[in-house]
Amino acid sequence: MTALMKSVGVRAMKLLSSAVNFRLNQCSETPIRSLRSFSTLRSPPSKAIVYEQHGSPDSVTRLVNLPPVEVRDNDVCVKMIAAPINPSDINRIQGVYPVRPPVPAIGGYEGVGEVYAVGSKVNALSPGDWVIPSPPSSGTWQTFVVKEESVWHKIDKSCPMEYAATITVNPLTALRMLEDFVSLASGDSLVQNGATSIVGQCVIQLARLRGISTINIIRDRAGSDEARENLKALGADQVFSESQLNVKSVKSLLGELPEPALGFNCVGGNAASLVLKFLREGGTMVTYGGMSKKPITVSTTSFIFKDLELKGFWLQNWLSLGKVKECREMIDYLLGLARDGNLKYETELVPFDEFPVALDKALGKVGRQPKQVITF
């Protein structure tokens, strides 16, 4: 802790404080502050995954013990239960994500916790409630998080905690993308690549609930037959590996399905071109990821004669449009689906002490792994 405290100046501390409610300034033990502290509600000491500089997550993150912080009148202190490691968390630590907290910072962006203590002006939340930060915000990889009441969304405890911890980033992305771009009706279809991702799996299940068929594109790799069967078990109508789509026209592969008017791309490169190939005239492809790290290449005729539209989706941008209330309603809907077994995806729970193991798995160092969810 001393090294961390020495490494940052007062200004940086303020930034850190505002970014992650990690109020180190509270622990400068002057007499006046000591006197004040008699009447001040404080969090317990916390353990957190901190990075002081951007870089490779396995070299710049470390577990740090943090002193108690003040719980102000409008604050809520939450004892974290579980929080996932998402690709965007890794990108934030690497410093390649366009919006990220200033360093030093605590990792994590979503999760679920139990209210531990509330400030004097907090009415809507009580100790014992389950809450998630919504919109998601930085600093969920710690045992106690203190943030303003407005940050927290109270949820029903009936949903398994691994879903509550992971509902705000990936499943919400799937639902928003399904709702916000093209108005699809029962009987319509959509096409997506990266179908084995959590967003992809959610798209399949959410579409199926609406009577919308899905055409799914997966990579050619060992185990793709198993992946295909898994997706079909979730409700996927068609699953193709990229090499199966190396044909002049994909229309004949559609069988009874109508040509899709909506496509989702989280891969780029050839896999994005395949989504475009499936789209019908006037269709829209929404890009929300670039796992292949390859750009998207589009022919002129796709725009002029096929009238395709290409757009992007970024949950963070979407939330900045002030649709928090609408998103919380969607989250409740998604949690209900998860509770009832209508929305499933694989997670692996990892105790907080074993964070480095979970991180290695999330970084893909040990092959394909389920979504890593840290438990506190």
Added chain:
Amino acid sequence: MTALMKSVGVRAMKLLSSAVNFRLNQCSETPIRSLRSFSTLRSPPSKAIVYEQHGSPDSVTRLVNLPPVEVRDNDVCVKMIAAPINPSDINRIQGVYPVRPPVPAIGGYEGVGEVYAVGSKVNALSPGDWVIPSPPSSGTWQTFVVKEESVWHKIDKSCPMEYAATITVNPLTALRMLEDFVSLASGDSLVQNGATSIVGQCVIQLARLRGISTINIIRDRAGSDEARENLKALGADQVFSESQLNVKSVKSLLGELPEPALGFNCVGGNAASLVLKFLREGGTMVTYGGMSKKPITVSTTSFIFKDLELKGFWLQNWLSLGKVKECREMIDYLLGLARDGNLKYETELVPFDEFPVALDKALGKVGRQPKQVITF
């Protein structure tokens, strides 16, 4: 003519007839038809540029003498005055345009003519009126064109005929693109490549009339300094050659201009990437051509973090939406601008007999040339 008549069967003749009102079946001189013809209004014999098969325009087109055709009750016979050679005309002859008349066909898609004769049920047009086919339709490269009254849009004769002949494809594309995608106000800006094209020149002038600044990208080639000055004389605010934009950020090149929310691309490849580079967050690029024959390549981050949208524009598609009335009003507006000297572009008038010379110029065989307009 005999060869042409021999080369096509009855069925092909019917197709040809319906496509271009080139009614060869009227010249099968049976006694009954001869009797009927006493009471039948007919066009004069016509000369036309015909192609019997798709291929290189300079090898598949030829001048053909056509017999008179019937002018039915709702038909109007127009003596053509002038018609341009557009790139899309060339693509139709090559057979690479997605919508094209069946062969054999008469070339040309827009033009201006004078009403020569009208059918008995035609009320709104009279001999001497100037008309253009609107929406544009096939077969304008002939001396007399017979089409239904509804095809023809009567225009004011005060506009120079070279503008009347060319207003429906390129200037209308520029105006529609300016109106239909992003709502721009005075003080806003837009960016475009291929700025020396007729559409590009029209965009500059139409934008300027609305108080919208233009950032223009041109190719690096001999004469680019002169091209820059010509565009500035039309009202271009900034003109850059592609090599000038080989910088990390183009923001500093904007000077006082705001970042553009709208971009037009008719080139593809690097020139399209440069348009994207200029666009502000949330901006839209509209593709309406692909002169470089290279695809458009877009990074994933452009979609997700910069929230760019990519769309296409095709006048023909747009007209199929049934906006003929609106387009005719726009055409009248554009013709008024041309008449008053507020919309200018260079054309070269070429007598019909010298069509092969004009075609060679339009095909780019003799360097950069003004828009070739055939006069009849």
